[in-house]
Amino acid sequence: MADSxxxxxxxxxxxxxxxxxxxxxxxxxxxxxxxxxxxxxxxxAAGAPVDMNIGKLAPGQMTTVAWRGKPVYVVNRTDRMLDSLSEIEDRLSDPHSKVASQQPEFATNLYRARKEHERYLVIVGLCTHLGCAPTYRPEVAPDDLGDDWRGGFFCPCHGSKFDLSGRVYKGVPAPTNLVVPQYVYITDEIIRVGGTEEDLA
Known part of the structure; x- marks a missing residue:
């Protein structure tokens, strides 16, 4: 039959x-x-920089941003908080931030920040003992922390205490100050966590 x-x-x-x-x-x-x-x-997870708007952060208030899978705390410190930093140095293990691995070189000052008298504290919110997240305790002399407490961070897991610059108290399980990450100001109201001076060029 022929093909159709x-x-x-x-x-x-x-x-x-x-x-x-x-x-x-x-x-x-x-x-x-x-x-x-x-x-x-x-x-x-290794860490692209994270921008954070701090323009609406009220004095005394703390906010948190995730960076490299870790919480980063930013606190807008009040004048009272800044004044307290020099009052408690004799109670701290590393008041002058001599353990270099805990902060960039720019943060080895009393305020552990980019500038002297800087209000904003930027720290990694993980206790240097076993990695629990310390709670922000800005109140002065609460019943559970004692009359000499001037505000800071308290780790509920094992009782480590840190001041309002993230410096560790003596006699607690945490061996070192809280980590200050690398950061820069992109504007007066924008902090770039993980950013460097090259970001400003």
Whole structure:
């Protein structure tokens, strides 16, 4: 029996269907390739800088941002808080921030900040004993922390205490001050945690 004459409509349909199936296949093949250009979860956790608006942070208030999978505390310290920093140095293990690994060089001052008398404290909110998150305790002389407490951070896990610059008290389980991360001011109201001076160039 002779072949039937070709059907142009059928040929167009089959060509279109084959093209569509091929396009879907190419799309599936391209997904892993294109996704390789995106930062991996590991790279994201390793730490892109994080911008934080501190413009509405009231005096005495603390806010938290996640960076490299860790909480970073930012506190807008009051005049009273700043004045208390020099009053308690004899009760601290490392009042002059001599353990260099705990802060960038710019933060080895009394305020552990970029500038003298700087109100904003930026620290990693993880206790240097076993990594619990210390609670912010700005009140003075609360019943549970004693008459000599001038405000700071208290770790509820094992009782470590830190002042309002994140400096560790003597006689507690935590061996070192809280970590000050690298950070820069992008504007007067924007802090970039993980940022460097190169970000300002």
């Amino acid at each position: 004459p070709s059907n142009p409509a059928r040929r167009r349909f089959l060509t279109g269907a084959a093209t569509a199936v091929g396009a879907v296949g190419v799309g599936f093949a391209a997904v892993p390739f294109l996704s390789s250009f995106q930062p991996s979860a590991k790279a994201q």
